[in-house]
Structures are given as structure tokens and as C-alpha cells.
Amino acid sequence: MTNNVAMDSAKKPKRRKIASLDRRKARAGWFFILPFIIGFIVIYLPMVYESIKLSFHSLKITAAAGYELEFVGWENYSYALGTDPDFVETLVTGLGQLAFDVPAILIFSLFMAVMLNQKAAGRGAFRAIFFIPVILSTGIMESIAAKDIMNSYMEGTGGIDDGSGQSTANDLISTMDMEKLFANMKVGTGLVKYVTSAINNIYNIVNRAGVQMLIFLSGLQSISPAVYESCKIDGATAWETFWKITFPMISPMILVNGVYTVIDSFTTGNNAVMSFISDYYNKDKVISSAMAWVYFLIVIAVVALIAAILSAFVFYQRKND
Amino acid sequence: MNAQNIEKKPVVKRETKNKIRVDFDRSPLKERLKAKFLNFHFLAKVVLAIFRMVLMIGISYIIIFPFLTKISGSFMAMQDFVDVTVRLIPKNFSLDIYRAVIDELAYWECLLNTFTLSFCCAIIQTFICCLIAYGFAKFKFRGRGFLFMLVMLTMIVPHQTLRTSMFLEFRYFDVFGIVRLLKGGGIELFGHNITELGEGVKEFFEGLNVLPDEIKWGAYIPDGSKLEKYRVQMQITQAGISLTETYAPMFLLSLTGLAFKNGLYIFLLRQFFRGVPDELEESAYMDGSGPLRTFFQVILPVSIPMMITVFLFAFCWQWTDAFYTGTLMPTSDTKMLYKMVEIPKSLETEYAGQGLYYSAIRNTCGLLIILPLVVLYAFCQRFLVQGIEHSGIAN
Numbered sequence: 001m002t003n004n005v006a007m008d009s010a011k012k013p014k015r016r017k018i019a020s021l022d023r024r025k026a027r028a029g030w031f032f033i034l035p036f037i038i039g040f041i042v043i044y045l046p047m048v049y050e051s052i053k054l055s056f057h058s059l060k061i062t063a064a065a066g067y068e069l070e071f072v073g074w075e076n077y078s079y080a081l082g083t084d085p086d087f088v089e090t091l092v093t094g095l096g097q098l099a100f101d102v103p104a105i106l107i108f109s110l111f112m113a114v115m116l117n118q119k120a121a122g123r124g125a126f127r128a129i130f131f132i133p134v135i136l137s138t139g140i141m142e143s144i145a146a147k148d149i150m151n152s153y154m155e156g157t158g159g160i161d162d163g164s165g166q167s168t169a170n171d172l173i174s175t176m177d178m179e180k181l182f183a184n185m186k187v188g189t190g191l192v193k194y195v196t197s198a199i200n201n202i203y204n205i206v207n208r209a210g211v212q213m214l215i216f217l218s219g220l221q222s223i224s225p226a227v228y229e230s231c232k233i234d235g236a237t238a239w240e241t242f243w244k245i246t247f248p249m250i251s252p253m254i255l256v257n258g259v260y261t262v263i264d265s266f267t268t269g270n271n272a273v274m275s276f277i278s279d280y281y282n283k284d285k286v287i288s289s290a291m292a293w294v295y296f297l298i299v300i301a302v303v304a305l306i307a308a309i310l311s312a313f314v315f316y317q318r319k320n321d
Numbered sequence: 322m323n324a325q326n327i328e329k330k331p332v333v334k335r336e337t338k339n340k341i342r343v344d345f346d347r348s349p350l351k352e353r354l355k356a357k358f359l360n361f362h363f364l365a366k367v368v369l370a371i372f373r374m375v376l377m378i379g380i381s382y383i384i385i386f387p388f389l390t391k392i393s394g395s396f397m398a399m400q401d402f403v404d405v406t407v408r409l410i411p412k413n414f415s416l417d418i419y420r421a422v423i424d425e426l427a428y429w430e431c432l433l434n435t436f437t438l439s440f441c442c443a444i445i446q447t448f449i450c451c452l453i454a455y456g457f458a459k460f461k462f463r464g465r466g467f468l469f470m471l472v473m474l475t476m477i478v479p480h481q482t483l484r485t486s487m488f489l490e491f492r493y494f495d496v497f498g499i500v501r502l503l504k505g506g507g508i509e510l511f512g513h514n515i516t517e518l519g520e521g522v523k524e525f526f527e528g529l530n531v532l533p534d535e536i537k538w539g540a541y542i543p544d545g546s547k548l549e550k551y552r553v554q555m556q557i558t559q560a561g562i563s564l565t566e567t568y569a570p571m572f573l574l575s576l577t578g579l580a581f582k583n584g585l586y587i588f589l590l591r592q593f594f595r596g597v598p599d600e601l602e603e604s605a606y607m608d609g610s611g612p613l614r615t616f617f618q619v620i621l622p623v624s625i626p627m628m629i630t631v632f633l634f635a636f637c638w639q640w641t642d643a644f645y646t647g648t649l650m651p652t653s654d655t656k657m658l659y660k661m662v663e664i665p666k667s668l669e670t671e672y673a674g675q676g677l678y679y680s681a682i683r684n685t686c687g688l689l690i691i692l693p694l695v696v697l698y699a700f701c702q703r704f705l706v707q708g709i710e711h712s713g714i715a716n
Binding site for chain 1: 384385394408468471475483484577587592633677694702
């Protein structure tokens with residue numbers, strides 16, 4: 001491209017200025033992302049390379065000359081997938097859990113973002129509350145919450161506790177009744193089960209939907225109010241407006257959030273597979289590395305799949321300029 | 322609504338020197354209220370508002386309740402945990418847990434260390450991510466899309482995958498063998514060392530040994546034991562500098578936009594910068610300022626809300642992070658908040674309510690850890706939404 005510009009500029013001297021500005025801007029762009037490029041080449045790539053290499057070796061840390069590696073081929077992988085009794089099982093249950101979580105989080109965060117975007121009393125306060133988990137329920141707090149038995153103890157308000165140890169009052173809604181109700185309506189047990197377990201799991205979902213809500217909110221803010229106004233004038237109901245305007249306009253954000261949610265729930269520390277791998281790290285660094293790579297390949301496959309599915313539905317608004 | 326009254330003239334009811342009370346001849350109040358409130362539109366609105374309010378309050382309750390239980394549990398005395406009648410409100414109010422945790426687990430020291438680390442990391446990350454995101458948002462160059470994919474990739478690869486190699490990378494930190502060269506180890510290429518070429522070459526490269534064996538700085542920490550201890554201690558061998566057990570790896574990761582969730586910050590900031598109108602920069606370019614100056618003097622000032630948002634994320638996530646700190650400073654003596662979650666010695670007991678009691682103690686540790694974050698959030702939360710709101714304007 002630069003060649004073309006140069007040839008053009010030889011013919012028409014007027015264009016040289018524009019081309020050089022473009023090139024200067026390109027150079028400035030490289031300058032701005034330089035920290036990342038350096039980091040990627042100097043730190044990240046060696047790290048990735050090392051990690052892949054490690055997963056094919058056995059490791060011994062020696063005091064003086066660093067560490068010793070011994071090439072063992074696919075042994076670590078075959079150990080992780082074949083010999084280790086728990087890994088594959090953890091992987092399968094973990095993936096099942098994620099297949100459940102990701103849509104629930106996406107739907108919930110979109111719904112809440114739409115709610116928070118409406119002008120209603122106490123919007124500011126609710127926003128402040130809704131983003132608390134993003135800030136506070138991460139890292140070490142997650143592991144504290146995992147061990148926390150106070151919460152369920154206090155929620156089991158005295159009186160309802162019948163002493164059987166299985167107080168249904170602990171669940172947010174007594175979903176038994178709902179399940180029965182829907183079962184009688186013959187909606188399909190799969191869907192009913194999904195919804196009821198999503199409701200029982202709501203704490204988890206709310207806690208992990210914060211960033212997604214933020215991203216959706218930013219997407220909603222970018223839709224011009226004029227579009228909604230003209231819809232209203234044309235007599236569209238809120239339901240129609242949502243599916244015909246909001247949903248298509250926000251679909252790029254759905255793609256982003258879908259990918260982000262998958263990544264986030266795959267890589268969060270309290271995820272079953274992740275905690276399994278990180279427990280294994282203390283036992284054997286190398287096999288945990290092999291396990292992590294197996295896991296990563298699955299993550300990549302899932303991300304690619306989700307991205308492919310979602311991007312089929314994405315509507316890109318054409319820019320006016 | 323009151324179309325029939327519009328034509329009529331207002332009736333002056335009372336007139337004083339500087340006040341006048343005028344009454345329009347309107348339909349009676351009852352009629353007006355009826356017309357206003359007794360229609361389907363209004364009812365639907367009310368029902369919807371109630372529905373929404375209930376939902377919002379319900380979800381807020383879900384979010385806040387765990388914090389409430391933590392707070393109430395932290396003020397309970399030991400006997401409250403075996404008392405069945407005590408649930409949310411402590412019967413015997415006590416500050417024992419707080420006292421023990423703060424005194425015995427060295428809370429203030431942990432706080433200071435964690436604050437130093439988180440603050441520095443967050444500042445660096447915010448700035449670096451701004452730079453990178455701005456580069457991606459406003460400049461067209463070849464390979465931009467590909468490079469952005471790489472940024473996303475650094476976020477996709479679970480950091481557990483890189484855990485071992487991250488530790489080794491910083492335990493034996495060496496950029497392209499420069500440290501090896503300067504330690505007299507020669508240059509290694511494809512598994513062969515250049516010193517294998519002959520004695521002369523070997524001697525020459527061994528003469529290059531210019532780096533000290535150890536870098537120490539900071540105050541000498543008297544420990545009682547005979548070992549010398551410094552705040553920062555890095556050993557240098559031919560295998561590389563040992564950066565672990567110091568903050569350096571965290572700073573390096575932050576400086577290169579590779580730290581925790583930096584991909585997300587870059588994405589958010591890029592989204593924001595794309596929304597900043599081009600005219601703003603163009604006018605700056607017209608006035609003869611270069612890209613860097615434009616960035617500092619024009620772009621950064623308008624993006625303060627977004628920067629605060631990113632800073633908030635970076636700070637809080639570094640604050641509660643146990644993964645990076647745990648991996649890169651595994652045996653360090655530096656007291657950090659994330660290591661604070663344990664049972665203080667004086668509170669160790671054996672009784673019926675032990676499980677609950679220990680849980681309450683851990684929760685108290687958690688509360689003390691997030692207390693500064695709560696304060697910070699209270700001040701910054703309006704920027705959180707503001708920054709995000711503006712990010713999409715012209716997108």
C-alpha cells in the first residue's frame with residue numbers, strides 16, 4: 001500500500017503530505033503499543049513456550065544451576081488423561097457446569113443492564129450495589145466465601161428449620177413448588193430444571209455478572225435515544241422495541257460478553273477444574289502444566305465455537321462517515 | 322384534559338403587595354385525580370415499577386446479605402455461636418475477633434505492603450493500558466487486528482496454564498541471554514554455547530563477568546536470626562536474575578500490559594477512546610502537537626472517568642489477588658493481606674460452635690481485607706458508571 005502511495009505522490013506532489021501524515025500516525029501507533037509488543041516478545045512468548053516445553057518434561061529444581069529438565073514426551077499428558085483418577089471426571093463436570101453458567105450469566109446480565117438503564121427511582125443506588133461484587137468478591141474473597149458456613153446458617157431463619165437438616169428455607173425460593181407447577185403445565189422438564197437451578201444458583205450468577213453488566217450498559221448507552229423515540233411514535237411496544245432495536249444494536253456486545261464470560265468462568269480460581277489444577281500444582285508442577293494445556297485447548301475450542309455461533313447473529317451498524 | 326377551561330379567564334383570589342394568587346376555573350380535584358390515575362396506562366406503569374423495584378431490591382438483598390452476615394458474625398462473642406436463638410443480631414457484643422486479628426496477624430503491616438503493591442501496580446497498569454488502548458483505537462497500521470487478537474489471547478490463556486513457567490521465568494529472569502553474557506556465561510544459541518569454540522573465546526567471555534552476585538537494597542531487617550535480611554534481595558547467577566520474592570515481576574507484568582485482566586482494561590479503554598471524537602485530536606495536530614503530547618494533554622484529561630474505572634478495577638483486583646502474589650512470592654516473608662486469612666493463636670479453641678466460630682473469624686479477616694476497598698468504592702463508584710456510560714457515545 002505504501003508503494004502505491006509513493007508512486008502516486010511522484011505523479012502528484014500534493015498527496016505526499018497526506019501519505020506522510022498517515023505513515024507518521026502509523027509509526028505513532030506502533031509506539032503506543034510498544035510496551036505490549038515488548039512484553040509479548042520478551043515475557044509472554046517465552047512463558048508460553050516454556051510452559052509447553054515443560055509439559056513434555058519432568059522437572060527438578062537444583063540449588064545452583066537453576067533447574068534440570070528431562071524429556072519424557074507425552075507421558076505427562078497420558079498421565080493426566082489416563083492414569084490420574086480424578087482429572088477427566090473433574091473436567092467433564094466442570095464443563096457441564098460451565099455450559100449451564102454461561103447462558104445464565106449472559107441472560108441475567110443483559111436483563112439487569114436493561115433494567116439499570118431505565119430511568120427509575122434509586123437507579124444510582126442500585127447500580128452502586130450491583131457492581132459491588134465486581135470489586136469485592138474476587139480473589140481471596142472468593143476462597144473465603146467458599147469456606148463460609150455463617151451465611152447459610154444465618155439464612156436458615158429459626159422456626160422453619162425442622163431439624164431434618166434439609167431446610168428448604170435455605171433456598172431462595174422453595175423451588176419444589178415451582179417445579180411441580182411447571183411440571184403440571186407440561187413445559188418440558190429440562191427447561192424447568194434449568195430455570196429452577198438457575199434461581200437456586202442466583203447468588204453465584206449475580207456475583208459473576210458484574211463486568212458483563214457494565215459492558216452491556218455501555219452498549220445500551222450507545223444506542224441513540226432518537227431511535228427509541230421514533231419507535232414509540234410508530235406505536236411499537238416495549239417488547240417489540242427490545243427485540244427489534246435493542247437486541248440487534250447490542251449484539252456485538254453479546255459476542256464480546258459471551259467470549260468474556262466463557263473466558264472468565266473458565267479461568268476463575270473457584271472453578272472446579274481450575275482449583276483442581278492449582279491444587280495439583282503443589283503436588284506436581286509439570287503434570288499440572290500438562291493438565292492446564294489440555295484445559296486450555298478445550299477453552300480455545302469452546303471460545304471459538306461460541307464466537308462462531310454468536311457472530312452469526314451479530315448485527316453491525318454501518319457508520320455514517 | 323381540561324380543554325373546556327382553557328378559554329376561561331383566571332380568577333384572582335387574593336392580591337397583596339407582592340403576591341398574587343390566581344385560580345383557574347378547573348374541573349374539581351376529584352375529577353382531575355380520576356382522570357390522571359385511573360387509567361390503564363398509569364396502572365400498568367405502577368405495576369411495572371413495583372415489579373421492577375421488588376426485583377431490584379431482591380437482587381440487592383442477595384448481593385448484600387453475605388456481607389451482612391459477615392459483619393454481624395464478626396461482632397459476636399464465642400457463646401453466641403452455640404446459642405440457637407442468635408441468628409443475625411449478636412447477643413453478646415464483642416470486639417475480640419477484631420482485636421485478635423488486627424494484633425496477631427499484623428494487619429497494619431499487611432495493609433501497608435498490599436497498598437504499596439496494589440497502588441503502584443494499578444497506576445502502572447492504568448497508564449500502560451491507556452497507551453496501548455489508544456494505539457489500538459486511534460491509529461491505523463498494518464497488523465493492528467492481529468496484534469489486538471494477541472492482546473485478547475493473553476486474556477484467554479488461563480493463567481494457571483502459565484503458572485509454572487511464570488514462576489521459572491521470573492525465578493531465572495534473563496532477556497535474550499543478556500544476563501548470562503554479563504555474568505560471563507557467553508552466548509548460547511540453539512543449545513550450543515559460544516564458549517565451546519575455544520579457550521580464548523571462553524576466557525574473553527568469562528572476563529565479561531560484570532554483574533554482582535547479589536543485589537540488595539532497602540533497610541536491613543533485624544530478625545534475631547543470623548541470616549542477613551533486606552527488603553529486596555536478588556540473586557544473580559548465570560541462569561538469570563532471581564526476581565521472585567520481590568515486587569519486580571508484578572511491576573514487569575504491569576509495565577507490559579500482561580498482568581491480571583489487562584486484556585479487559587485494554588478492551589474497555591479502546592472502546593472508550595474510539596468514542597472520543599477525532600476532531601479533538603485533529604485540532605491538536607493542527608496546532609502542531611505530536612501524537613504523544615496530544616495523548617497527554619488532550620486525550621488523558623477527557624478520559625479521567627474511564628481511567629478511574631480502570632484504576633479501580635486494577636487496584637481492587639490486585640488487592641484481593643492471591644494467584645500472582647502467591648505464585649511469584651511463594652516463600653516471601655513480606656506480610657500480605659491475602660495471607661492473613663487464618664485463625665489467630667489466641668482464638669484457637671475446641672468447642673461445639675468451633676466450625677461457625679472459625680468461619681466467623683475468617684469472615685472477619687475478609688472484612689478487614691476489603692474495608693479499604695469499600696471506602697474507595699464509595700468514592701469512586703460514580704466514576705465507574707460514568708466512565709462506562711461515556712465509552713459508547715459515538716461508537
